[in-house]
Amino acid sequence: MPEPYIRIRGLTQQFGVNEVLRGIDLDVFRGETMAILGSSGGGKSVLLRHLSGLMQATGGSIQINGVEITGLSERELGPIRRQMGVLFQGGALFDSLTVAENVAFPLRENGLMEEAEIVSHVAAALAIVRLSGQEEKFPSELSGGMRKRVALARAVVGRPACVLYDEPHAGLDPITADSIDHLIRDLQRTLGMTNVVVTHELRSVFHIADRVVFLEGGKVQWTGTAEELRTTTHAELRAFVAGDSGEPWE
Ligand SMILES: Nc1ncnc2c1ncn2[C@@H]1O[C@H](COP(=O)(O)OP(=O)(O)OP(=O)(O)O)[C@@H](O)[C@H]1O
Numbered sequence: 001m002p003e004p005y006i007r008i009r010g011l012t013q014q015f016g017v018n019e020v021l022r023g024i025d026l027d028v029f030r031g032e033t034m035a036i037l038g039s040s041g042g043g044k045s046v047l048l049r050h051l052s053g054l055m056q057a058t059g060g061s062i063q064i065n066g067v068e069i070t071g072l073s074e075r076e077l078g079p080i081r082r083q084m085g086v087l088f089q090g091g092a093l094f095d096s097l098t099v100a101e102n103v104a105f106p107l108r109e110n111g112l113m114e115e116a117e118i119v120s121h122v123a124a125a126l127a128i129v130r131l132s133g134q135e136e137k138f139p140s141e142l143s144g145g146m147r148k149r150v151a152l153a154r155a156v157v158g159r160p161a162c163v164l165y166d167e168p169h170a171g172l173d174p175i176t177a178d179s180i181d182h183l184i185r186d187l188q189r190t191l192g193m194t195n196v197v198v199t200h201e202l203r204s205v206f207h208i209a210d211r212v213v214f215l216e217g218g219k220v221q222w223t224g225t226a227e228e229l230r231t232t233t234h235a236e237l238r239a240f241v242a243g244d245s246g247e248p249w250e
């Protein structure tokens, strides 16, 4: 068995009386693309926030690359966050910053890179998402799909070991959604990135995912390969997928 890059055990998260995560056990292996499926409000975004060290768990354990991150201080979380690129649900670009400034943001925040190096990294990241030449535009001047691609460039600009994508396809036309899938695949192949992708797009799941997790009721209800998803007899998962795509499958 390959080494897990992310190892989650018994992870719980509660907001008041709302038990969102009720004991998540999950391994994400180094270099794989894992898709997370599940109902709206089921805790997928909360789980991703935990993986990027942006939230304190109520209980349980998360190891990233062998390091336990629960209970770490803000300062100790710095090196962990630098290994993780995050594409937030909705993009979350800074409206007052240009495209280039948005993409450069995590590099400037780390303070580890010379300005000339930052400029070349930003250019490379924008080329990957096919937005070269758009450096000086502001987010308000871009289409939704372009904004998404800027957010993607920002997530990968530091060549993180792992990228967390929260609904990268939402609101995109099928062609742009496909181009995002190609990017995710390319990054995995060329840089060996580990990818965790929350998505409702089943088409994309079959394009990009090595393995799939079905999160429901605050727990992992099913894990399998994309191929196993096609033929699963898990009733809840089949119902979820059928309802989601609006068409019967198989
Ligand atoms: N910071 C917070 N404080 C309190 N409750 C929160 C917080 N963040 C999330 N929640 C609650 O946690 C639950 C799960 O939210 P989450 O955003 O993870 O859902 P999701 O699975 O990503 O849904 P969607 O598919 O709609 O994006 C919701 O009930 C939400 O109200």
Ligand SMILES: [Mg+2]
Binding pocket: 044, 045, 046, 089, 166
């Ligand atoms: Mg969400």
